[in-house]
Amino acid sequence: MLSYKQNPDPSGLHSRRCMNRKKDKGFEICINNINFQRKSVIGYVELTIFPTVMNLNRIKLNSKQCRIYRVRVNDLEAPFIYNDPTLEVCHHESKQRNLNYFSSAYTAAVSAVDPDAGNGELSIKVPSELWKQGDEMKVMKVYIEFSLDQPKGGLHFVVPDVDGSMAERAAHVFSFGNQNSTRFWFPCVDSYSELCTWKLEFTVDASMVAVSCGDLVETVYTHDMRKKTFHYMLPIPTAAPNISLAVGPFEILVDPYMHEVTHFCLPQLLPLLKQTMSYLHEIFEFYEEILTCRYPYSCFKTVFVDEAYVQVSSYASMSIFSTNLLHSGMIIDQTPVTRRCLAQALAQQFFGCFISRMSWSDEWVLKGISGYIYGLYLKKTFGVNEYRHWIKEELDKIVEYELKMGGVLLHPTFSGGKEKDNPTPHLHFSIRHPHTLSWEYYKMFQCKAHLVMRLIENRISMEFMLQVFNKLLSLASTASSQKYQSHMWSQMLVSTSGFLKSISNVSGKDIGPLIKQWVDQSGVVKFFGSFAFNRKRNVLELEIRQDYTSSGTQKYVGPIKVTVQELDGSFNHTLQIEENSLKHDIPCHSKSRRNKKKKIPLMNGEEVDMDLSAMDADSPLLWIRIDPDMSILRKVEFEQADFMWQYQLRFERDVVAQEEAISALEIFPTPASRLALTDILEQDQCFYKVRIQACFCLAKIANSMMSTWTGPPAMKSLFTRMFCCKSCPNIVKTNNFINFQSYFLQKTMPVAMALLRDVQNLCPKEVLNFILDLIKYNDNRKNKFSDNYYRAELIDALTNSLTPAISINNEVRTVDNLNTDVRLILEEITRFLNMEKLLPSYRNTITVSCLRAIRMLQKNGHIPSDPSLFKSYAQYGHFVDVRIAALEAVIDYTRVDRSSSELQWLLDLVQNDPVHYIRHEILSMLAKNPPFTKAADSLLCNEALVDQLWKLMNSGTCHDWRLRCDAVNLYYTLFGLTRPSCLPLPELGLVLNLKEKKAVLNPTIKSEQGPGGPEYRPSSQPNFENRLTFPTQEEEDIDMDTVHDSQAFIYHHLNMLERPSTPDITLFQLFALIFTGKEPSSVEQAMLSMPGTPMPTLSKESTSSKHGDHHHHHHHHEHKKKKKKHKHKHKHKHKHESKDKDRDSHAFSNSPASGRSIRSPSLSD
């Protein structure tokens, strides 16, 4: 230990060198005890390491929130240090509250424990006895005992509050997390690139099932027969983040088609599970066929859990899904959604779990491939139309996001590991780590990744593409069967360069420019197109301009495909977009000749009759499309005449073209557009999503044409013709949803119709009555399918029909002055909402719609605005969809009524709600519909709120990477990157009583340029807002106080346990108990009986060690239990002064024996 202290080498560097050479071969986890009552877990891990370097004297592992009792290396006690800088990111009581500062500090903190860089929260000193052995490169076994108590991240316990045993209560626990989060529930090397084989053991109650990765070898009762131990083996090398666990009283379904696949769901849901899983084998077959590769694991398990973190998460040989994906055979809408989720999960089994990534910057390859093959599945199962529609949707999404938020970079490179070289300066977070990414950005990242894969496919053909995948898989599966020594395992990790190399090997094509454009650069292309027809030359003069200066855009140079539909047929032209050429001349093939009545050939070979009377007599052009195959990530704004869009809508067979035409027609409210839309609406050969889009477009057009509109309201007669009785057209037929296309249309048309407005800007009485009649005559008795989604959409239609109330002198809304139409609507909503209590609908869709309707009634001033109803529906214990809908209403209320108490209520929920998904959703909904923004003044924006949010992202969300990034996002939305405007000016803030002076100071603060005191150096610089990197100072800041803060944090948590304290039981006994594993309950008793026991000695590892010019401070504390509190206070006051002293007096007297005494004060007494 002395040598450790004296080590003159910056310890970080040293250790990193060691870690990179360290290879772990085998990993064994054993969880002895899972207590649902207390939500605690006890277990140990054993890690087998092959040192590949001389002098391996320190091992760094990842571990968060675990209590570590002892560490042994080859049966020798090993001292260890625990330090987690991400617990609290910034330590100074900074009044600055500057997001730039936070982001860089957070990135530094995450880097400081990044396993890929050889870092970790847990640093284990290899006993000196073993150093010799290390020199000879012998195997080392690291054994760690740990426990988790009420974990806030990593593992989620769901324990319903009802009577009965835990199994009867359907209590269960499962692992979760964003990216590498396995460190939250056991100490490991939490990296996607560190592979090893696994042996997992879980002892659980006899009524429970433990599902984990790998093969279930055997299940053995404990001696008292009250518990069972599940033994799992995972012989395929797997990274720790791909390990998961789910324990609960699951019902088991062996897949009837594939006996090695097992499905698990919570009690009573088995019939739903059977239905939901009845098509999984098709997905398996599809992937195995296209990849010409068998599913890599010998078994597959699906587990459906409540309160899931995300809908789908994939781990080695198992996937955890949200239980809300289960559905019965009567449900239409959920079925395709669930199928997609299953297909996604399975695609990630191949790429993501089996094949892992070399580093974070290679993530795009995995997400891209899994997303791409998932797309192929969509194409096969749901058809080409659906596939192209999906691609367009994804393309629109990414384009919209990048244009709004700035570019998404798939393959960031960080030269020299320096913070300064930020590849994405436009973002308010760093993309250096998966844990610093905004969730929205990560979703867009995945979206872009699969779109880019598709671009590669366009370039090299699908055949080659699949060959590349096959090659990756077969190399990996060869490697996986090898023993560790052969060093083949790296074949199981994909890297960008390796992937590109195999593409060029397989296809022989150079896709360098493509990769450079879309992978190494961020941004999308924005085209503006217009054209003129030159009659003399019979040439189409096309002009394509680009906007590459606004944020999120890039310049495109290269080929672009243009399709021109002429009278004589459809012709593809490939134009070259070059630096300075805007105009392109395209020769036309046909003379304009409308007199010849001839059928017009389309792209797909079909020949159709067209009524050509609408078109320009001189031009043979019917329509023009730019980049019809979506082979550029672009947005095209193309100008062509309304009749051309109409022809395109009617006669172009590609759904993307049809959808483009529909959105273009919105600005052409003419009878011809109306006719084209109505025709498409009626055509049942047309893709149903196009028809749905046509409904909404028709509503918009009808509103623009209000004064000239003739005949019944848009779509009414159409609906009557399609869905109402022949004999009595005012009554809808009894429901029969056997034809899904018309079902979706039947659902959507009323919703679109309700958007119609008359001259007074009200929904026409005729339409409202029509919708009310649909509700009245709705009859589902003879239907094979549930009508819950249909009824929900009818309520949505009522919501859409609402218009602002005419208010006279802000009168109070009472029952008496309720508008008669609104009264009718309200009666329906009341009845629906009440009926739902007696006969709940699937996923409570009707309640969700009713809540939205009530909020809309409030917002439009028909009924008094009041959040209490929503707050009661937002409580824990309602179905998650209902809660989200209710929370959305509360958030909307908060914005409209500027209610600080509601905002406070929401933020409290973010901190306290048991469901992680809800917390995440609250923050992201708040960011989407913020109560105020950085641009506007608001009474809500005050110092207390800044403090609260700052605390939330600084330390309150340390257990959930995603939530922390959500908090950062919200902070950014509310206050921007720099000091929030509501904070007092720094220099005044130092002297004055802030609270009193705040009101006075507020107006001046906006100028944003007050000279800061010495502490606020960054803000004193005039160009501060553009500064994205910071002087070295903050790096030091992070380092300094971590010891204290993380200790205090853990200490605080321990105190919260509030267990009866029996200090007599020593830690020594505790170890003995765990070791024998004889009496788990007493182990727990012992463990819990020491609330004040300090955690393993905590220390701060200098994160700044990579910058050689920095100070390095190590201060290690030895704690005596009884003095602990006092000592803390003391240190807090004097921490700066006493640093060096500390170091001298306490630092690491860690012999194995003293290591124990550190953690066990009663022994040392």
Add this chain to the structure above:
Amino acid sequence: MADSVVMGSGSFNSGSRSGSSKTSTSPTENYQLARRRTLQVVVSSLLTECGFESAEKVAVETLTEMMQSYITEVGRCAKATCEHTARSTPTLSDVVVTLVEMGFNVDTLPVYAKRSQRMVITAPPVTNAPVVPKALMAGQKRTHPSYIPGHFPEFPDPHTYIKTPTFREPVSDYQVVREKAASQRRDVERALTRFMAKTGETQSLFKDDISAFPLISAKPSAIPYLSALLPSELELQSLEETDSSEQDDQTDTENNPSHIIQDDQSADKENVVLPPGGVVPTGKANEENMIDNPYLRPVKKPKVRRKK
């Protein structure tokens, strides 16, 4: 005694009898009341005979009730005895047998009847015997065929044993049917929800009038996903109607969970080896047994430790 006075002035339409709350006009009721009053007089006179000077009304009522029960019971038993011997009218001997059966010493009766101080009670006022309401005649009754003697009971109405020819023309107009079904359902739903809202806690959208548009208050449940995911009974029912083949599936799934729990418990108690969770998909048990899935394998017993 007040009662006898009342009795004496008893008229059919008097509405002031013994605090009776409703005025009765039906002949049947009058008839019965008259009898009852006589019985009260009897009881009162018996009491006087026994030497009571006054009695509380409640006591008299009770004794009257007892008396009436006794007499009724005698009548019922006598009737039963007589019917037992295939006759239709009870005779003296039937009454005697009945009294004996009820534990009454018949021999004392003549002596008691001839006692000197007995009071003579007037017969109950003549009232019209209750009219048995005529059964509704529907259709033409059949006459007896020649081989059935005329004193046999008449045939019942033909609709009771042949068919019911009387019905209203069903509404076949589609529109009306739909209209009716819709409004019926709506009325039921509205009534039901109003009832639920009135009997339970509610939330209101208006502060001024809490009773307008009452919403049944939202109550969190411990396991919210169950009600949200599982089809409601109504849906299951309609599914059965539309497709009876799927019925089997549903019923066995409903039963499954309880079986599992039982299985589990028995497995624990008796150390029976059963797969974890104990689920063997029903229906094709034989086939399932062939499946080698690690989760269906029996749980092993712990190895005996060498140390022990």
